[in-house]
Amino acid sequence: MKNCTTFAGMHELSIAQSIVELAEEQAAKRRASGVEEVEIEIGRLAGVESQTLRFALQSAVKNTMLEKAHIVCHDIDGEGRCGDCDATFAMPELFTPCPRCGSYAVRLIRGKELRLKSIIINK
Numbered sequence: 001m002k003n004c005t006t007f008a009g010m011h012e013l014s015i016a017q018s019i020v021e022l023a024e025e026q027a028a029k030r031r032a033s034g035v036e037e038v039e040i041e042i043g044r045l046a047g048v049e050s051q052t053l054r055f056a057l058q059s060a061v062k063n064t065m066l067e068k069a070h071i072v073c074h075d076i077d078g079e080g081r082c083g084d085c086d087a088t089f090a091m092p093e094l095f096t097p098c099p100r101c102g103s104y105a106v107r108l109i110r111g112k113e114l115r116l117k118s119i120i121i122n123k
């Protein structure tokens with residue numbers, strides 16, 4: 001029989017585990033009896049497969065305070081700002097040149113998030 005976790009990438013699995021650990025730590029600090037909901041932001045340019053991470057989270061929460069938690073994932077679109085003309089624009093991938101002036105002096109301002117955004121606990 002195949003183990004479900006073999007479908008998830010190791011990278012995503014270890015990220016999922018650290019998100020769960022972080023949430024548990026936060027919940028323990030607030031003396032929670034359990035976690036009701038967690039919100040996670042996943043940047044589209046964070047180098048993580050969003051679907052895989054969602055799947056990995058489902059197995060990472062087993063036997064933790066997050067086991068019954070509702071997990072809400074937000075995919076964050078990439079956005080960049082041009083260092084030459086100051087335009088801001090959507091970045092579907094890293095190293096997108098500025099659509100206004102063609103410059104590559106672009107700074108990523110959104111889309112690399114990979115974080116626990118909020119957590120709702122049970123007392």
Ligand SMILES: [Zn+2]
Nearest residue numbers: 082085098101
């Ligand atoms: Zn520009």
